[in-house]
Amino acid sequence: MSTAVDMPRFVRAREAEALPPPNLARGPIAWVRENLFSGPFNTILTLVVFYLLYISVPPLLNFLVFDAVWTGADRAACRADAGGSESGACWAFIWDKINYFIYGSYTISERWRVNIFFSLLAIGVVWLLWLKAPRRDLGAVYFFWVFPVVSYILLTGGNENFSVRFWIGFAIFGALIIALFAFVSALLKTSMRPALILGGGIVAVIGVTLALVDFNFGLEHVPTSLWGGILVTLLVATVGIVVSLPFGIVLALGRRSNLPIVRLASVIFIEFVRGVPLITVLIMANTMLPLFLPGDMTVDRLLRPLIGTALFASAYMAEVVRGGLQAMPKGQYEGAMSLGLNYPQMMSLIILPQALRIVIPGIVNTFIGLFKDTSLVAIVGIFDLVKTIEASRIDPDWAAPTIGLTGYAFAALFYFIFCFGMSRYSLGVERRLAAGQKR
Amino acid sequence: MSAQHIPSATVDPQAQPAIEMIDVHKWFGEFHVLRDINLNVRRGERIVICGPSGSGKSTMIRCINRLEEHQKGRIIVDGVELLDDLKRIDEVRRDVGMVFQHFNLFPHLTILENCTLAPIWVKKMPRKEAEEIAMHYLTRVKIPEQANKYPGQLSGGQQQRVAIARSLCMSPKIMLFDEPTSALDPEMVKEVLDTMVGLADEGMTMLCVTHEMGFARQVADRVIFMDYGQIVEMNTPDEFFKNPQHERTRLFLSQILH
Numbered sequence: 048m049s050t051a052v053d054m055p056r057f058v059r060a061r062e063a064e065a066l067p068p069p070n071l072a073r074g075p076i077a078w079v080r081e082n083l084f085s086g087p088f089n090t091i092l093t094l095v096v097f098y099l100l101y102i103s104v105p106p107l108l109n110f111l112v113f114d115a116v117w118t119g120a121d122r123a124a125c126r127a128d129a130g131g132s133e134s135g136a137c138w139a140f141i142w143d144k145i146n147y148f149i150y151g152s153y154t155i156s157e158r159w160r161v162n163i164f165f166s167l168l169a170i171g172v173v174w175l176l177w178l179k180a181p182r183r184d185l186g187a188v189y190f191f192w193v194f195p196v197v198s199y200i201l202l203t204g205g206n207e208n209f210s211v212r213f214w215i216g217f218a219i220f221g222a223l224i225i226a227l228f229a230f231v232s233a234l235l236k237t238s239m240r241p242a243l244i245l246g247g248g249i250v251a252v253i254g255v256t257l258a259l260v261d262f263n264f265g266l267e268h269v270p271t272s273l274w275g276g277i278l279v280t281l282l283v284a285t286v287g288i289v290v291s292l293p294f295g296i297v298l299a300l301g302r303r304s305n306l307p308i309v310r311l312a313s314v315i316f317i318e319f320v321r322g323v324p325l326i327t328v329l330i331m332a333n334t335m336l337p338l339f340l341p342g343d344m345t346v347d348r349l350l351r352p353l354i355g356t357a358l359f360a361s362a363y364m365a366e367v368v369r370g371g372l373q374a375m376p377k378g379q380y381e382g383a384m385s386l387g388l389n390y391p392q393m394m395s396l397i398i399l400p401q402a403l404r405i406v407i408p409g410i411v412n413t414f415i416g417l418f419k420d421t422s423l424v425a426i427v428g429i430f431d432l433v434k435t436i437e438a439s440r441i442d443p444d445w446a447a448p449t450i451g452l453t454g455y456a457f458a459a460l461f462y463f464i465f466c467f468g469m470s471r472y473s474l475g476v477e478r479r480l481a482a483g484q485k486r
Numbered sequence: 487m488s489a490q491h492i493p494s495a496t497v498d499p500q501a502q503p504a505i506e507m508i509d510v511h512k513w514f515g516e517f518h519v520l521r522d523i524n525l526n527v528r529r530g531e532r533i534v535i536c537g538p539s540g541s542g543k544s545t546m547i548r549c550i551n552r553l554e555e556h557q558k559g560r561i562i563v564d565g566v567e568l569l570d571d572l573k574r575i576d577e578v579r580r581d582v583g584m585v586f587q588h589f590n591l592f593p594h595l596t597i598l599e600n601c602t603l604a605p606i607w608v609k610k611m612p613r614k615e616a617e618e619i620a621m622h623y624l625t626r627v628k629i630p631e632q633a634n635k636y637p638g639q640l641s642g643g644q645q646q647r648v649a650i651a652r653s654l655c656m657s658p659k660i661m662l663f664d665e666p667t668s669a670l671d672p673e674m675v676k677e678v679l680d681t682m683v684g685l686a687d688e689g690m691t692m693l694c695v696t697h698e699m700g701f702a703r704q705v706a707d708r709v710i711f712m713d714y715g716q717i718v719e720m721n722t723p724d725e726f727f728k729n730p731q732h733e734r735t736r737l738f739l740s741q742i743l744h
C-alpha cells in the first residue's frame with residue numbers, strides 16, 4: 048500500500064484570498080528586550096556600551112556646549128585670571144575670527160565674490176546630486192564648464208591679457224588635439240566624423256573659455272596668495288573630486304587596454320603616484336612643476352598643489368574603478384558586442400554604469416580621503432582652513448588655554464559635516480539604485 | 487560517410503550563402519579547439535549543433551560573430567569576410583543576433599531599454615520608432631506587460647525571451663543560439679523553444695547549439711555533431727537520428743536519448 052492511497056483527497060473548492068501582510072510592529076519595550084537584552088552576551092555588551100557613552104558623552108557636551116563661552120571680544124572671556132571661564136570651548140574666538148577662517152586674507156571689499164562662488168557651488172552640487180532635479184544634463188554642463196569658468200573669473204578677477212604668442216600657441220595646440228582624435232579614430236577603426244566633431248568641440252570649448260578668461264570684466268585682481276580658509280579647502284576638494292573621477296576612469300580603462308603603450312603609461316602613472324605620500328607629491332608639484340615648463344611660464348602657487356592633489360586622487364580613483372570593471376561578468380561585454388555596439392558605446396552605456404555603481408562606496412571613500420587630505424596643502428604654504436586656525440591660535444589677543452582645542456574642534460566639526468554628508472548621500476544613492484534592480 | 491557528401495540541398499548558385507566557414511582552425515594557447523571546420527549555411531537554413539561538453543560548439547558559433555577570433559581559414563558572413571577591421575566586425579555583429587545560455591541582459595536597464603539600446607545607438611533609430619519595434623517583438627515573445635521591469639524581476643524563461651526579442655529588434659539576418667534553454671527549469675524550456683520554433687517558421691537563418699532533440703527533429707534542416715573540435719557528422723535530422731553513421735555519434739545519441 049503506498050501512502051498516496053491513504054492520503055485524504057483534497058480539492059480546493061474556493062480560491063484562497065490574498066490577505067494583507069500581518070502587522071509586525073511591536074511596542075518599544077518589546078523592541079528593547081529583543082534588540083538590546085536578548086541574551087547574556089548581548090546584555091553585557093549593551094551595558095558596556097552604555098557605560099562608555101556615560102563616561103564620554105557628558106564631558107564632551109559640557110566642554111562643547113554647556114560650559115562653553117559664546118560671547119566675548121578678546122582673551123579675557125576665556126581666561127580664568129581675567130574673570131572668564133576656562134572649562135569650556137571658547138566659541139567667541141571662532142566667532143571673532145570667522146571671516147579669516149572663511150576667506151583667508153582675501154581682499155575684504157571683494158569678499159562678495161567669494162560668497163557668490165559659494166552659492167554657485169551649492170547650486171551646482173544640489174543640481175547634480177539631487178536625483179530628481181530637472182534637466183540634470185544642463186546641470187552637468189553648468190557644473191563642469193559654466194561654474195568653473197565663472198568661478199575662475201570671479202575669484203581671480205579674470206582679465207588675463209593673453210599675448211598674441213599665446214593665441215598662436217593655442218591654435219597649434221588645437222590643431223594637434225584634432226589630429227590626435229583623428230589618429231586615435233583611425234587606430235580604433237571607428238568612423239572619422241564623430242571623432243573630428245568631438246576633437247573640434249573640445250578645442251572650441253577651450254577657446255571660448257580662454258577668451259572669457261581673457262576678457263576684462265572690470266573686476267579687481269585678487270592674487271591667490273591672499274586666498275585662504277574654507278574657500279581654499281572647498282576649492283581644492285572640489286577640483287580634486289571633479290578631476291579625479293573622469294581622470295581615474297580614463298586611467299582604469301587605460302590599465303585594462305589592449306594597447307601596450309596605453310597600458311604601460313597608465314600602470315606607471317598609477318603605481319608611481321600611489322607609491323609616494325601625498326606630501327611628497329605636493330612638494331614635488333610645488334618645486335618640480337616649474338622645472339618642466341618653459342622658462343617664462345609660471346604656474347600659480349595655488350594651482351600647483353591643486354594639480355598635485357587632483358593627480359594623487361586620480362590614481363586612487365583609477366584603482367577603485369578598476370575593481371568595478373573587474374567585477375563585471377564577461378557576459379555583459381559579450382551581450383553588448385553581439386548587438387554591434389562599438390567600444391566607446393559598450394563602455395559608456397553598459398559597462399561603466401554598472402561598474403561605477405558597484406564601487407560607489409569606494410569612490411566616496413576616496414572622495415572623503417581627498418577632502419581631508421586637502422589639509423596637507425598647508426605644507427607648501429597654502430592657507431587652508433587648518434592653516435588659518437593654526438595661524439590664529441597664536442594671536443596674542445586670544446591667548447587663552449582653550450583656544451587651540453576650540454580651533455581644532457571647529458575644524459573637526461567642519462570636516463565631519465562634509466564627510467558625513469558625502470557618506471549619507473552615497474548610501475541614499477546606493478539604496479535608490481538597488482531598489483529597481485535587485486530581486 | 488564524411489561531412490563532405492551531405493545531401494546538401496540544391497543551392498541556388500546566385501544566392502550567396504549566409505555563412506561560409508572554410509578550413510577554420512582555432513587554438514586556445516596550445517589547445518587546438520577547432521580543427522578544420524568547413525560549413526556552408528544557406529539563407530533561411532536552420533542548423534542544430536550538438537556534441538559532448540567541451541567539443542567546441544560554443545567556440546564555433548562564437549567565431550561567427552567574432553566573439554572568438556579564428557587563427558586559420560576564412561569565415562565569410564553575409565558576404566563579409568571576418569578580418570581584423572573592427573568597423574566591419576561591428577557591421578557583421580549588427581546583422582547577426584546572438585542568444586546566450588545566461589541571457590546576458592543588461593541588469594541596469596529596463597526590459598524596454600534593453601531592447602531599444604542597440605537600435606537607438608547602433609542604427610541611430612529615433613527613440614519612438616525603436617520603442618514601437620521593441621514592443622512589437624516583446625508582444626511576439628509574449629511579455630509586453632513586463633516592458634518596464636528590470637531583468638532581475640523576471641523568471642529565467644522570460645529573461646531568455648527578452649534576450650531573443652532584444653536580438654530581433656536589430657532585424658538580424660542570422661540568429662545564433664548557444665544553449666538557450668540549458669540554464670532554464672524544465673517548465674520554462676518549452677516557452678523559449680516555442681519562440682524559437684516561431685522564428686524558424688518565419689524563415690530566419692538559425693544556428694542553434696542545443697541538446698533539445700525534439701526541437702532538432704521539428705525545425706532543423708541539418709543536424710551537426712561535433713567532437714574534439716571537429717564536425718564529425720552532418721545530416722538531415724531524420725537520417726541523423728535514425729541512422730547515425732559515426733560510432734561516436736551513436737554513442738552520444740544513446741547517452742542523451744536513452
Ligand SMILES: Nc1ncnc2c1ncn2[C@@H]1O[C@H](COP(=O)(O)OP(=O)(O)OP(=O)(O)O)[C@@H](O)[C@H]1O
Pocket residue numbers: 514517519537538539540541542543544545546
Ligand atoms: N577562453 C578560453 N580559454 C581557454 N580554453 C577555452 C576557452 N574557452 C573555451 N575553452 C576550452 O575550449 C574547449 C571548447 O569549449 P566550448 O565552450 O566551445 O565547448 P562546448 O562544446 O560549447 O561545451 P559545452 O557543451 O560545455 O558548452 C573546452 O575544452 C574549453 O575548456
Ligand SMILES: [Mg+2]
Pocket residue numbers: 543544545664665
Ligand atoms: Mg558551450
